[in-house]
Amino acid sequence: MIDQRIVEPKHLFFEAERKKRFITGSEAVKEAIKRANVDMAISYPITPQSESMHLVGDLFAEGYLKEYFRGENEFAVMSEITGAAMAGVRVFTATGGPGTLRAFEMFPTWVGARLPVVCAFLTRGVNSPLTIQPDTIEMSFMLDTGMLMLHAEDAQDLYDMLLKAFIIAEQPDVHIPVGVFADGFFVTHTRETIEVAPEDIKLPSYNPYSSPVPVMDMVNAPVRQMRDPFVMKSNFISYAAHASWQQEVLAAGERARKHIDHYLNGLVESENEEADILIVASGTAVSQSREAISIAREQGINIGLVKLKSIRPFPTEEIRALTKHAKAVIVPEFNRVGWLAREVKSAVNNSDKVIGGPRVFGGMTMPVELILDEIRRCL
Amino acid sequence: MNNGLIKISPCFEDVMPQEYKDLVEQGSFGKNFGVSDLGSFKELIEEHPLCAGCGLALSMRLILASLPNPENTIIVGSTGCSALAFSQVALHNIHSLFGNQNAVATGLKRALKLRFPNEIKDVVVVAGDGATADIGLDMVMQSWFRRENITTIMLDNEAYANTGGQESGMTMEKAVLNMAPKGKNFPKVNLADVARVAGCAYVATCNPAKPRMLEKIVRRAVFTAREIGPTYVQIYAPCPTNYKLKPDEMLNTIKTREKDGTYPTSEYISSSAKELLERLEGGTNNEK
Amino acid sequence: MKNKISIRMSGLGGQGVVTAAHILGAATTLDGKFCTVNPFFGAEKRLAPAESYVRISSEKINERGEILSPNIIMIFHPHVITMGKCYTMPFFDGLHKNGKILINSDEPLDLSQEELNKLNQLNAKIYYVPATRIATDIGGTELSTNMAMLGGLMGISDLVSYESIQVAITERFDGGNFVASATTAVLDNVLKSKYNEIAQLVESNMKVMEEAASVVKEFNFASSM
Numbered sequence: 001m002i003d004q005r006i007v008e009p010k011h012l013f014f015e016a017e018r019k020k021r022f023i024t025g026s027e028a029v030k031e032a033i034k035r036a037n038v039d040m041a042i043s044y045p046i047t048p049q050s051e052s053m054h055l056v057g058d059l060f061a062e063g064y065l066k067e068y069f070r071g072e073n074e075f076a077v078m079s080e081i082t083g084a085a086m087a088g089v090r091v092f093t094a095t096g097g098p099g100t101l102r103a104f105e106m107f108p109t110w111v112g113a114r115l116p117v118v119c120a121f122l123t124r125g126v127n128s129p130l131t132i133q134p135d136t137i138e139m140s141f142m143l144d145t146g147m148l149m150l151h152a153e154d155a156q157d158l159y160d161m162l163l164k165a166f167i168i169a170e171q172p173d174v175h176i177p178v179g180v181f182a183d184g185f186f187v188t189h190t191r192e193t194i195e196v197a198p199e200d201i202k203l204p205s206y207n208p209y210s211s212p213v214p215v216m217d218m219v220n221a222p223v224r225q226m227r228d229p230f231v232m233k234s235n236f237i238s239y240a241a242h243a244s245w246q247q248e249v250l251a252a253g254e255r256a257r258k259h260i261d262h263y264l265n266g267l268v269e270s271e272n273e274e275a276d277i278l279i280v281a282s283g284t285a286v287s288q289s290r291e292a293i294s295i296a297r298e299q300g301i302n303i304g305l306v307k308l309k310s311i312r313p314f315p316t317e318e319i320r321a322l323t324k325h326a327k328a329v330i331v332p333e334f335n336r337v338g339w340l341a342r343e344v345k346s347a348v349n350n351s352d353k354v355i356g357g358p359r360v361f362g363g364m365t366m367p368v369e370l371i372l373d374e375i376r377r378c379l
Numbered sequence: 380m381n382n383g384l385i386k387i388s389p390c391f392e393d394v395m396p397q398e399y400k401d402l403v404e405q406g407s408f409g410k411n412f413g414v415s416d417l418g419s420f421k422e423l424i425e426e427h428p429l430c431a432g433c434g435l436a437l438s439m440r441l442i443l444a445s446l447p448n449p450e451n452t453i454i455v456g457s458t459g460c461s462a463l464a465f466s467q468v469a470l471h472n473i474h475s476l477f478g479n480q481n482a483v484a485t486g487l488k489r490a491l492k493l494r495f496p497n498e499i500k501d502v503v504v505v506a507g508d509g510a511t512a513d514i515g516l517d518m519v520m521q522s523w524f525r526r527e528n529i530t531t532i533m534l535d536n537e538a539y540a541n542t543g544g545q546e547s548g549m550t551m552e553k554a555v556l557n558m559a560p561k562g563k564n565f566p567k568v569n570l571a572d573v574a575r576v577a578g579c580a581y582v583a584t585c586n587p588a589k590p591r592m593l594e595k596i597v598r599r600a601v602f603t604a605r606e607i608g609p610t611y612v613q614i615y616a617p618c619p620t621n622y623k624l625k626p627d628e629m630l631n632t633i634k635t636r637e638k639d640g641t642y643p644t645s646e647y648i649s650s651s652a653k654e655l656l657e658r659l660e661g662g663t664n665n666e667k
Numbered sequence: 668m669k670n671k672i673s674i675r676m677s678g679l680g681g682q683g684v685v686t687a688a689h690i691l692g693a694a695t696t697l698d699g700k701f702c703t704v705n706p707f708f709g710a711e712k713r714l715a716p717a718e719s720y721v722r723i724s725s726e727k728i729n730e731r732g733e734i735l736s737p738n739i740i741m742i743f744h745p746h747v748i749t750m751g752k753c754y755t756m757p758f759f760d761g762l763h764k765n766g767k768i769l770i771n772s773d774e775p776l777d778l779s780q781e782e783l784n785k786l787n788q789l790n791a792k793i794y795y796v797p798a799t800r801i802a803t804d805i806g807g808t809e810l811s812t813n814m815a816m817l818g819g820l821m822g823i824s825d826l827v828s829y830e831s832i833q834v835a836i837t838e839r840f841d842g843g844n845f846v847a848s849a850t851t852a853v854l855d856n857v858l859k860s861k862y863n864e865i866a867q868l869v870e871s872n873m874k875v876m877e878e879a880a881s882v883v884k885e886f887n888f889a890s891s892m
Binding site for chain 1: 385391398425450451453457466467468469470471472473475477479482483484486487488489492493494495500517518521525532542562
Binding site for chain 3: 022024026027051055064134154185187191192193254283287288290291294364365366367368369376
């Protein structure tokens, strides 16, 4: 283990000189967690996530983490993460696909309990017949859990977003969990060159007393939490308490916008946005779109790109402004339901111009030719 | 907990509720009170919404009075009648979801060890039989397999009571309850035996009609969990509402069940736990 | 991207398809080029289909996932073709015009007339290299088949320098930073156990590569059309 010194987040994120490494997405997870000053991580195997948490286990063996173990299933792991977060330590875990669904009940519970958990979702298909291949359908299910959702395009994004997720999640005015999503195999198992900060620096540790709800450590003075338990006493006060609590959690998600904007340099990234045809995408669908755009450019076709980095909160205003003058908006996705197209349609002024497709699922990559076909149909 | 933390700032004295002042001035934090002192101090649980004659209510009152270090105890509960009472408990207590109590307690205990390596932080799970023996059984047993330093107390009322009286794994065979309209067709689960085999260092069963014995068991379970490994306590707590008993029949029901052998009192102490408890109890009268 | 070279490697689990791609990728990166490497496999099992995709370019590479239109196809085992153990059917699906196919086989495979016609129309070049035989004879282990295939690739293209390949092999097997999957790690240990030091492993594999590069043979379409 290398001696690490604590630095300001902005130094680690923006100022420290970065070195190039030719590594996979799973190894990018390790590099992020190594610098994240995480106290405890809990793991459970599922392809394509397992390798990431093996590597986080190696960090524990090397001394970078204080505690690490394998839980008994994803619901239990997320529950164990809950207990640890309530006790006031910085925690990390990762899952994907069926694991995400197995654990599902915990995600809105993390949000309601205001836990600043960071979880990596390394996505895969969830349907029967069984598949281990890439698919982003679990993100559709996650949209309304109240969790913040960031979607990485590549290993570089995955590294950066994970580190920044801790700082965003732990802001006292946010303090809700962040899911960092990356497409299984296309990111986790792809080896590419990324830039990482020096190994001898790390984030400041988590301050549990910055939490807007009491840490469960019997250091805060205990009080009876409720005179009237909400579920049993169905009266006006309990309804009002529930409603205001949920509004406050929603507001916390909204308040995250300014922090995401600051640390991720915007909820979206765009190029050539004055073009008549725009592609709006997230995750590796962005990479495939970049390739299609460069081929289209060689053929003299001008296409713009809007990459969504934050899915929750959703960049509604940004999309509305960027698509204002576009004649067509193409939304390519790695899932069959087209959840992103639905979201984009709800954001643009005239939803008729949104083309939901191409959609690829079942594990195959998105052929660039399919995106080019959609582009040609819009000409 | 630093007892100074619950002192009331003089400038707030006039606005603090009487009940909070009582907790500060006459509460059990740092006082080493036990069940014999009940009635002489401000209790950790009051004004709970459980039914008249509820076995859980009495059991919880006794459990909370028996805790050796309430000022450094965190309770993890689960969905069910007991969860409704825990919001009235003046201790840090967690109700996460139905059945995940031992997983939450695992993460909590391990994290507290990291943050307070040289302090006592007791994590005690108190949950019903549905949460412990049915929906959460895998997580309960896995926490025992992993030898987590937590105490698991099951309040066994032999039914899902909060949801309207359904049959549970702990219901007696042939009992007719909702969802077992023709009578339950398999025997009551013997979780105490399971606990022993699964790695608990201390396992005991008892009932709230024996307050001093219950106190001794709870204290032994907490001490053993703190120093050695997982412990399990099963407390028989009849449900007057769903078993259609009169509230004042609860204690008699316990005594009848004890006589017919269906509420057995038992204690298993592993050799390492025995050594520890002999050292702690020092051969003096611990029946306080 | 006009100067991008896409290489699809198809083989069977345990043949080192992923490792070959990794070494090629690391070496081209050392040469200052952009490269991405994608393995693609189902359950991690020996003899199950395993593919790797290597993209090499002078510019940043965006596209990811499997390569649908390769410039070069490397077939690590005849069963990829004869038993359909690959993710594309036929095995040369999507091959660029003037593309190259390198096949590990001692003798030319019995391709159908239809397949030969299609390949001829694409003006494809087929090369054979007895990679497993060279690995066994010179490297002393079948596990060097992937190195012999890389040697064959060196013989038919000019993508990467021997110096960088040598550095990449050393880095790959010399402990340190590389992260192997469990099954790959097992094979790594078997391979390392055959040598006293990493230097010997590297030297032996470089010999395997050089031999393969020198014996790779172009298949004469005219003789079988």
